[in-house]
C-alpha cells in the first residue's frame with residue numbers, strides 16, 4: 001500500500017478532518033503543519049546542510065501557503081548522526097538564519113537527538129490564516145485548474161545530480177536544492193480559490209489528491225504545462241521526459257482551482273505577485289485526472305508521482 005492508502009485506512013478514521021496541507025489550531029486563526037526530510041529519501045548524503053536547513057523550512061512553508069496562510073514560526077526536530085561536527089552545524093544554522101529573516105519567522109523550540117544513523121529533520125511549522133482557509137475539497141465542476149511557476153525543474157535537477165542529464169546553467173539543480181514556497185500567491189488567492197495543494201509528490205498525483213477530496217475529475221493539457229527554458233530544452237530533445245515533468249515532484253508550486261469568473265483576477269494576481277500562473281485544464285465530473293497531449297489524445301503514465309512504501 002502507498003502512504004495515502006495507509007493514512008486513509010488507519011489515520012483518517014481517528015479524525016475525519018485531516019487531509020489538507022495544514023490544519024487550523026483549535027478554531028483559531030493559527031495554522032500548523034509538519035514535514036519530515038530523511039537523508040537518502042528526500043536529499044542526498046552530500047547535500048549542503050545550508051540547503052537542508054532551507055529545504056526543511058520551505059517544504060513546510062509551502063504547505064502553509066497551500067491553505068492561504070503566512071508562516072509564523074517553527075519547532076525544529078533534529079535526528080543527527082553521532083559524529084556530526086561543527087562544520088555541519090555552522091552551515092545548517094546559516095541556512096536557518098537566512099530563512100528566518102527571509103520569511104520573517106521565529107524558531108520556537110524543538111528537540112535534538114543523535115543516533116547511529118542518518119540525518120532526519122522533522123519541522124512543525126505554524127502559520128497565520130489568510131482571508132479564508134483553502135481546503136483540498138472545494139473544487140467544483142467547470143472550475144479552472146491553475147498552476148504557479150514552472151513544473152518539472154526540480155525532478156530534472158535531481159536527474160542532473162544523478163548525472164543522467166546535463167544542467168549547464170545550474171537552474172534545474174537550483175530548483176531541486178532550494179524551493180520557493182508561494183506564500184504571497186497563496187494569500188492572494190485565499191479569498192476565491194475553490195481548492196489548492198502544493199506540488200510535492202508530482203503534478204498528477206497532487207491533482208489527484210484534490211480530485212479525491214473534492215469528488216471530481218480533472219482534464220489537463222500537457223502542452224499547457226508551464227516549462228522553464230531549461231526544462232523545455234530537455235523535453236524537446238527527449239519528449240519522453242514529459243512523463244517526469246508530469247509526475248516528478250519537489251517543485252513546491254501551487255496547484256489550485258477557481259471558478260472561471262475569477263479569470264481576470266488571476267491574471268492581476270499573477271502580475272502583482274510576480275509569479276506566472278498558467279491555466280492548464282478544468283474540473284470535470286469524473287474521478288480521475290486525465291492528461292491529454294497536443295492532439296487531444298489521453299496520455300498513459302507509468303506512475304502518477306512519488307510514493308513512500310513501494
Ligand SMILES: Nc1ncnc2c1ncn2[C@@H]1O[C@H](COP(=O)(O)OP(=O)(O)OP(=O)(O)O)[C@@H](O)[C@H]1O
Pocket residue numbers: 007011018019020021022035059063200201
Ligand atoms: N502520520 C500522520 N498522522 C496524522 N495525519 C497524517 C499523517 N501523515 C499524513 N497525515 C495527513 O494526511 C494528509 C496528507 O499528508 P501528506 O504528507 O501526503 O501531505 P502533503 O502536503 O500532500 O505532502 P508532503 O508531505 O509532501 O507535504 C495531510 O493532511 C497530513 O496532515
Ligand SMILES: Cc1ncc(C[n+]2csc(CCOP(=O)(O)O)c2C)c(N)n1
Pocket residue numbers: 035036040041042043044158200201202248249250306
Ligand atoms: C535523494 C532524493 N531522491 C528522490 C527524491 C524525490 N522525492 C523524495 S520524497 C518526494 C516527495 C515529497 O516527499 P514527502 O511526500 O515525504 O513530503 C520526492 C519527489 C528526492 N527529493 N531526493
Ligand SMILES: [Mg+2]
Pocket residue numbers: 021062063066197198199200
Ligand atoms: Mg503539501
